[in-house]
Amino acid sequence: MTGIETIAADVWIAAAVASPLAAACAMLVLRRWAAALGVLGSLVILGAVAGLAHQLLLLGPQQLVVGGWDPPLGIRLRADGPAVGMAGITGLIGLFVGIYATAYLRPLAASPPHGERLFWPLWMFLWAGLNALYLADDLFNLYVTLEVVGLASVGLAALARTAAAVAAALRYLLVSLLGSLAYLMGVALVYAATGTLELRGVAAAPVGYAALALMSAGLLMKTALFPLHGWLPPAHANAPAPVSALLSALVVKASFYVMLRLWFELFAPLIGPATAHLPGVLAAAAILWGSLQALAARRLKQLIAYSTVAQVGYLFLVFPLGLAGGSLRPAWGAVLFFILAHALAKAAVFLAAGNVLKAFGHDRIADLGGAVQQLPVSMFAFAVAGVSLVGLPPSGGFIAKWLLLAAALEAGRWGYAGVLVGGGLLATAYIFRFFSHAFRFVPESVLCCGLPRRMEGCALLLALGSMALGLAADPILALLQIGLPETGAAGAGGAP
Amino acid sequence: MTELLGIAPQWLTAAAVGLPLLCAAALALPGRRRVPPQLVAWAALPAVMAAWLLPEGTTAVFGWLLLSARLGLDATGRIFLFFTSALWLLAGVYGTGYLKADRRRARFFFFYGLAMSGNLGVVLAQDMVGFYAFFALMSFAAYGLVVHTGDPEALRAGRIYLTLVVVGEIALFSGLALLAAAGSLAIGDLGAGAVPSVAMLLICAGFGIKAGALPLHVWLPLAHSAAPTPASAVLSGAMIKAGLLGWLRFVPIEAAVSASWGPWFVAAGAAAAFYAVAAGCTQSHPKTVLAYSSISQMGLITIGVGISLFSPAAAAAGLPAVALYALHHGFAKGALFLAVGLLQNAAPGTRASRLAWAGLLLAALSLAGAPLTGGAVAKGALKAAVALAPQGWAAALFMLLPLASVATTVLMGRLAYLMAGRAPGCGRPGAGMWIAWLMMLAPAALLAYAAPADEALSWAAIGAAAWPLAAGGALAGLAWAAGRSSRRIVSAQVPAGDVVVAYAALIRLAARAAAAVANSLSGWVPRVRLPQRLRRQSAAMAAAAESALGSWQVSGLLFLIVVVGVFLQALCAG
Amino acid sequence: MSALLYAVVGAVLFALGLYGVVAASPLLRKVLAFNIAGSGVFLFLVAMADRVRVPFPDPVPQAMVLTGIVVAVSATALALLLICLLRELSDRPREAADDGH
Structure with a gap:
């Protein structure tokens, strides 16, 4: 615990969690300055994560024992490849979505005392929760951070204050609480069985299996894997665009990230090939069902929300590919890369949809003719991010799908390979379906208002980011694989 | 050589691919009025330099790019890079003049730059992911070239093109991933392991779409003729060869498993060689x-x-012959397209028009393999390779190849007939267009004198190459004369894209058949306007199912099922 | 022995609460059911503290329960706030979530 490097890592870890918390508290006091504080805070957090990534590349996984109190009563945070990768993508998306929100939420801020002023503290609490969740190193802290993330997300989802949005948020809250409670009961069972909260292997006993079932089901519900996805489309489609972007790009991934940690670290001894195929089957169904619903969607934001339902399916393919006979390392890298690629692309798509909604005053797909000629920048961003969602080169989505497909073929899982390819076809179909309307030529302008330049710029930058992610895939992949869990891949520690 | 210039090889390879991309990006920037679009044409210069200067076996690894991309030059790559880069440069220079009056030329050159970068990247890529990425970039950017004019024909061509591109991309994606699972990502290491036949089929079909292989060629006549002339030249001269290069790179040619695929390739190739001439002769x-x-x-x-x-x-013997033939065809076809463009612009009867006619005929003769032209060399190399095929195949192909020359001559006769009857042009093509065209024509015509094989210049070879031309010329002349006396022969027409019409009809038929089957299965659905109704009903069913999944009771039950399911399964399996 | 009893009662309360969250129709009842389920988990955790008695009961589950109560209180507050808001907006607090899309 001595040496200048370790101290520096401690500082970065602490800053990544504490600075959004501090910013949130400051915003509650200095309401007038919320937006400025928010952008400033985003930069500070991003800097902390960048410092942490630097430490990680130099020294490998880092940890911080908060206040010097050892677990189980104290809190220990650890920063390995996945955690820093997730925190990094959160920082990047958070910064741009925040800048976007300063323009998007203006009219909301004028109406009663909510809108923008509530957005910022809630988003900062959410950000603190997300960073703490990525870094958490024991079961109970994961529970607390899950709850922080869930409550803050619900607050954000209700921000639009329409009946539909509040109803969807309430529903989201209850689902989220249901999931967390199941998770907490699982924690209690694990503690009963092992007497520890660490993410180490659980012995094969009925209590362990019950914990596995409860925690997994709770997290599946929070991640909205088919058929437990019913709450997601209304909540994501009715929230303001920057909130939709945050929810779809980041929050859904947070609970999946917990699931990933649990299945690969805590429950690894309990999971045989047959069990690992259960999420795989649901994943295939999710890809199919979500894509079909996206094809049938009438509103643009609904289409994008269903696209999230479909894309969440791809994430769960990691379990059959990584735990059912295949080798862990490729599947693990593939799914983390998929998270990053999807987060960037989906955030860009939601922001572009927000621009459409603002400029047209509605988002009914059939009435969006002329969008391409009147919002060329936003539509270009939508198209570039769409390329990543479909999985065409050289986007991040392509690399992610390529890695997943390679893992599937290496493990000899032809069915999953078919699902991957078919899912790409369906995604092409729903993205093209939107563009077939948007490309329609409309002689006169149908926009109801102009857009601030930063709204289009943020969408474009995130979309280009999803492209750049694919171009610079190798170093990012190397970072994500630092500190790979040892199950199934003995000695596969990560060097940059 | 590169050391003399003080340029590190990896910088040259990077510039060859990167510069067109940068130029295209510069065109897309908001202040684009400042950047002259024709700059993009000259962005091919680093690639031209690389083709001449880089030593074979150069590899540059870009660890940060994609999954550690490798760019480099090998023997096959050099030949491909040689004609690909030259064609892009010359067609671009030509296009600068051709599109001078076009208001959308910035857009044209934007896509031109992207497609150029993709095509050069395909040639230089030494790893699978890079190859695929550049291939996709090229294919999708070329869509912008195909639909440039924006008229309904171009849009239809673009739609058909895009459909086949997406089908091809998916076939390649799966095929290459299968190949990667069997071997490694580096192109040099392919074919070491056993290659599954599914992968072979997907790769052959995926690249076959780009190369215009027979049943998959339907997009090509539409797209190549809808694009502006300089784009047609690179589409037909350079980009079509990317499909060929894909075959050369990814079909494990020397592995024993591939031998059984040989007859299929030969048969498909022979069928394409003659069928396309038959269909082409009816075009107007x-x-x-x-x-x-x-x-x-x-x-x-x-x-x-x-x-x-x-x-x-x-x-x-076969692979060098294939590369040589590709090189020759690239230049000859490029020169032909540009000559057509020149003739459409030049007023008839002028010296310019006569020069263009002479060039057109020279390129056409070269394409048909006339003695003393590049075509004769290319055909000679192909014949030498044919001699090494198994007995029966060699004999059959020795019969077929001269016949193919006859067929090509007839097709070129048809071209000359159409050009003679064209509406007179009135423009004055600029000097740049002429120079670019002549430089493209020169290698097509003069390749014979650069090649070391001087037997192409012997009397026997000249005789062997000459008779199919004479026969073809006679046939074309007969048809011309017959056409004069009765218009019926020449007015028989196959729609451009020939079987695409049949494909569209097939798809419609399949949809109708599926609807009919569904109809007979559910007798209570009224027969009238069934597909519409069926679609609405299935949409309503999907929506109903979705809202049921969304209800609290159902989702609570599902939650319970998941809990119990995971528990029981883990318990039983564990 | 009494620890086992508490644990079983906790598990039963948890199950009842879950049933209530899913099956109860009024939103307020769902929130109450959630609190019951939460209490069940807490009871179960407190019973777990009995695993170690010497020199004092295991403090970890008790710490978890304390934190859990804080979370449950704030979640309940948020849920009540949203129910009020929804009533204000639509005059229809029952199951309005289903027609959210």
Whole structure:
């Protein structure tokens, strides 16, 4: 615990969690300055994560024992490849979505005392929760951070204050609480069985299996894997665009990230090939069902929300590919890369949809003719991010799908390979379906208002980011694989 | 050589691919009025330099790019890079003049730059992911070139093109991933492991779409003729060869498993060589005729690939022949397209028009393999490779190849007929267009004198190459005369894209059949306007199912099922 | 022995609460059911503290329960706030979530 490097890592870890918390508290006091504080805070957090990534590349996984109190009563945070990768993508998306929100939420801020002023503290609490969740190193802290993330997300989802949005948020809250409670009961069972909260292997006993079932089901519900996805489309489609972007790009991934940690670290001894195929089957169904619903969607934001339902399916393919006979390392890298690629692309798509909604005053797909000629920048961003969602080169989505497909073929899982390819076809179909309307030529302008330049710029930058992610895939992949869990891949520690 | 210039090889390879991309990006920037669009044409210069200067075996690894991309130059790559870069440069220079009055030329050159970068990247890529990424970039950017004019024909061509591109991309994605699972990502290491036949099929079909292989060629006559002339030149001259290069790179040519694929390639190639001429002779648009000629010539190249698959000895002669043929066809077809463009611009009877006619005929003769032209050399190399094929195949192909020359001559006769009857032009093509065209024409015509094989210049070779031309010329003349006396022969027409009409009809038929089957299964649905109703009903059912999944009771039950399911399954399995 | 009893009662309360969250129709009842389920988990955790008695009961589950109560209180507050808001907006607090899309 001595040496200048370790101290520096401690500082970065602490800053990544504490600075959004501090910013949130400051915003509650200095309401007038919320937006400025928010952008400033985003930069500070991003800097902390960048410092942490630097430490990680130099020294490998880092940890911080908060206040010097050892677990189980104290809190220990650890920063390995996945955690820093997730925190990094959160920082990047958070910064741009925040800048976007300063323009998007203006009219909301004028109406009663909510809108923008509530957005910022809630988003900062959410950000603190997300960073703490990525870094958490024991079961109970994961529970607390899950709850922080869930409550803050619900607050954000209700921000639009329409009946539909509040109803969807309430529903989201209850689902989220249901999931967390199941998770907490699982924690209690694990503690009963092992007497520890660490993410180490659980012995094969009925209590362990019950914990596995409860925690997994709770997290599946929070991640909205088919058929437990019913709450997601209304909540994501009715929230303001920057909130939709945050929810779809980041929050859904947070609970999946917990699931990933649990299945690969805590429950690894309990999971045989047959069990690992259960999420795989649901994943295939999710890809199919979500894509079909996206094809049938009438509103643009609904289409994008269903696209999230479909894309969440791809994430769960990691379990059959990584735990059912295949080798862990490729599947693990593939799914983390998929998270990053999807987060960037989906955030860009939601922001572009927000621009459409603002400029047209509605988002009914059939009435969006002329969008391409009147919002060329936003539509270009939508198209570039769409390329990543479909999985065409050289986007991040392509690399992610390529890695997943390679893992599937290496493990000899032809069915999953078919699902991957078919899912790409369906995604092409729903993205093209939107563009077939948007490309329609409309002689006169149908926009109801102009857009601030930063709204289009943020969408474009995130979309280009999803492209750049694919171009610079190798170093990012190397970072994500630092500190790979040892199950199934003995000695596969990560060097940059 | 590169050391003399003080340029590190990896910088040259990076610039060859990167510069067109940068130029295209510069065009897309908001202040684009400042950047002259024609700059993009000159962005091919680093690639031209790389083709001449880089030593073979150069590899540059870009660890940060994609999954550690490798760019480099090998023997095959050099030949491809040589004509690909030259064609992009010359067609670009030509296009600067051709599109001078076009208001959308910035958009044209934007896509031109992207497609150029993709095509050069395909040639230089030494790893699978990079190859695929550049291939996709090229294919999708070329869509912008195909639909440039924006008229309904171009849009239809673009739609059909895009459909086949997406189908091809998916086939390649799966095929290459299968190949990667069997081997490694580096191109040099391929074919070491056993290659599943599914992967072979997907790769052959995926690249076959780009190369215009027979049943998949339907997009080509439409797209190549709809694009502006300089784009047609690179589409038919350079980009079509990316499909061929894909075959050469990813079909494990010397592996024993591939030998059984040889006959298929030869048969498909031979069928394309003759079928495309038959279909092309009925066309009434000169550029469509040229596009069909490309399909036919790619058929001959496919025969060469097939022969190389038979045995390693055949491959040793076949692969260089294929590369040489591709090089020759690239220049000749590019020159033909540009000549058509020049003739459409030049007023008839002028010296310019006569020069263009002379060049057109020279390129056409070269394409048909006339003695003393580049075509004779290319055909000679192909014949030498054919000699190494198994007995029966060699005999059959020795019969077929001269006949293919006859067919090509007839098709070129058709082109000349159409050009003679064209509406007179009135423009004055600029000097840049002439120079670019002549530089493209020169290698097509003069390749014979650069090649070391001087037997191409012997009397026997000249005689062997000359008779198919004479026969073809006579046939074309007869048809011309017959056409004069009765218009019926020439007015028989196959729609451009020939079987695409049949495909569309098939798809409609399949949809109708599916609807009919569904209809008979559910007798209570009224027969009238069924597909519409069926679609609405299935949409309503999906929506109903979705809202049921969304209800609290159902989702609570599902939650419970998941809990119990995971528990029981884990317990039983554990 | 009494620890086992508490644990079983906790598990039963948890199950009842879950049933209530899913099956109860009024939103307020769902929130109450959630609190019951939460209490069940807490009871179960407190019973777990009995695993170690010497020199004092295991403090970890008790710490978890304390934190859990804080979370449950704030979640309940948020849920009540949203129910009020929804009533204000639509005058229809029952199951309005289903027609959210």
